[in-house]
Amino acid sequence: MGIGVFCFLHVNLFFSTAGFMKKTAWLLCVLLGCVLSVWSQENKRTIKITKKYLNLPVQHSEDRQQMKFEIGGVNIRTFVIRLSTEEPDYWVFADMSAFQGSSLTIRYPEKVKGMKQIYQSDRFAGEDSVYKEVGRPQVHFSSRRGWNNDPNGLVWYEGEYHLFYQHNPYEANWENMTWGHAVSTDLVFWKELTDVLHPDELGTMFSGTATIDAKNTTGFQEGDNPPIIAAYTAHKYLGEGDAIQTQCIAYSNDKGRTFTKYEGNPVVDSKAKWDSRNTRDPKIFWHEGTQKWVMVVFEKDGHSFYNSDNLKEWTYLSHLVGFWECPELFELPIDGNKYNTKWVIYGASGTYMIGDFDGKSFKPTSGKHAYCAGSLYAAQTYNNIPEEDGRRIQIGWARGMDHGGKMPFTQMFLFPTELTLRSTRNGVRMFSEPIGELKKLHTNSMQWSKLTTGEANEKLADVKGELLHLKLTVETLDGTSFQLKYKGNVILTHDMNYNKLNGVFYESDLAETKTVDLEVLIDRTSVEIFMDHGRFNFSAPLNEPKNQEGLSISGRAEIVIHHLEVHELQSIW
Secondary structure (H helix, E strand, C coil), X not given: CCHHHHHHHHHHHHCCCCHHXXXXXXXXXXXXXXXXXXXXXXXXXXXXXXXXXXXXXXXXXXXXXXXXXXXXXXXXXXXXXXXCCCCCCEEEEEECHHHCCCEEEXXXXXXXHHHHHCEEECCCXXXXXXXXXXXXXXXXXXXXCEEEEEEXXXXXXCCEEEEEEEEECCCCCCCCCEEEEEEECCCCCCEEEEEEECCECCEEEEEEEEEECCCCCCCCCXXXXXXXXEEEEEEEEEECCEEEEEEEEEEECCCCCCCEECCCCCCECCXXXXXXXXXXXXXXXXXXXXXXXXXXXXECCEEEEEEECCCCCCEEEXXXXXXXXXXXXXXXXXXXXXXXXXXXXXXXXXXXXXXXXXXXXXXXXXXXXXXXXXXXXXXXXXXXXCCCCCCEEEEEEECCCCCCCCCCEECCECCCEEEEEEEECCEEEEEEEEXXXXXXXXXXXEEEEEECHHHHHHHHCCCCCXXXXXXXXXXXXXXEEEEEEECXXXXXXXXXXXXXXXXXXXXXXXXXXXXXXXXXXXXXXXXXXXXXCCCEEEEEECCCCCCCXXXXXXXXXXXXXXXXXXXXXXXXX
16 A cells, blocks of 8 residues: 555554545645655666676766675665766666575665666677777786775785775776776786775774685685685774774685685784774785784785784784875895895885895884885785796886776776895995886887987887886986976976985986986876886876877986887787
């Protein structure tokens, strides 16, 4: 029985002795019934899932509103989305592979055109053009749809490099923090898989790491192979700028394709201890010296250290102030000598300290130092790299890359680099250089030596590609600075007098030679520059082209280019 009819019958009965009031009562009840009916209506659709993807239309002029997916009356996913009311700006998708054959109810607060536009398919909307978009990076990983930021859970397992990452699957802006997932066998060519960690009652899925529980200390192993363990922050917003951030774990027994969240989560809740909402981004690894698991986690004003026997129960040990979010901690040989090592610790900015770590506390011996500037943020290194490889490989978020805007995706990751500790005149410092696998992308390669500026520009005029890898050794003979331009924009400025790269000071121990080694990686929307074999690096978005003139060198100095290499690159897609 409808609310309006129910109301009318009962009021009509009440007024049965007063016939003259019947019409008025009837009109009032109909009006009230209509209002209540509108309030009680839910804008929902029910769809039997028979295809892989559910395609959702997004319109950026609309406000975000909450959408819910339910199966059998149970909520399986809640997120916010700018569902279209007219023609969508672009489409996003939800992978429904795990729910085949189920009856899915979609709930949304308003009746909008976009609800009717939602459709199923075995292909996501725009699949034919993905990776071919005008602003799509061709040498750096970016997600098919939506936003990405921090890399999470970098781990090598059974021949695959896993890249988990902060992902908003439903919009090209930050929100709905979820763990995206991609894999590669060489850190160059990537395959994006379905998202693995979705928001739950503890909050959205903030950053963390992953490791291999080789000794099955958790007891999560099923079958012969050890599980991948992910440690992450659950962020629960409380309103008025407050939140609870707790540390949780999840495990995978299918090579990272799916994860099960530990039923005892959270494993660390330190909000009360620190009286702070900022307790996040756990880094976990096995410490051989103490035979314990170590967690380094950002808490309030620096990095805290915990240990554990089983990744479930954690004991607080110590705290190091002066860092902000996204902690990293690892040991490296100095100058390749495995018998002479130091530990490196950094936060999201990349400024780092060198020191000693005994499994309980970090004792700095030098720092802070800077090895990077520009867009790099929240970088993380790989756990479980095979011993025969032995490299410490890092991937960072290229913060601020919007790829020209109006794309169904935004942000990207910088090209993987190898981190090393080397002796310099100023002490031991960390270097970061592109991994050697970059050579896999080389197609057309050219190199010359002993060139003046004019001679170099003649050679560079023949370079036509938009994806480029350059190496050059430049000596300043007279004057102070030179520039490298690309399509009319200055992408590199080196100033010998101020010892600056693109306006940022960097520490050099060979400044008196007046010679610098540069490595430059140019993608459609970004540039990365590595100074003096990784002593310092700089990354930034590329500006809109001013012309199509390609590469050229100029400046307020007479220079000689002792060596120049140019490699045109193929796409990673």
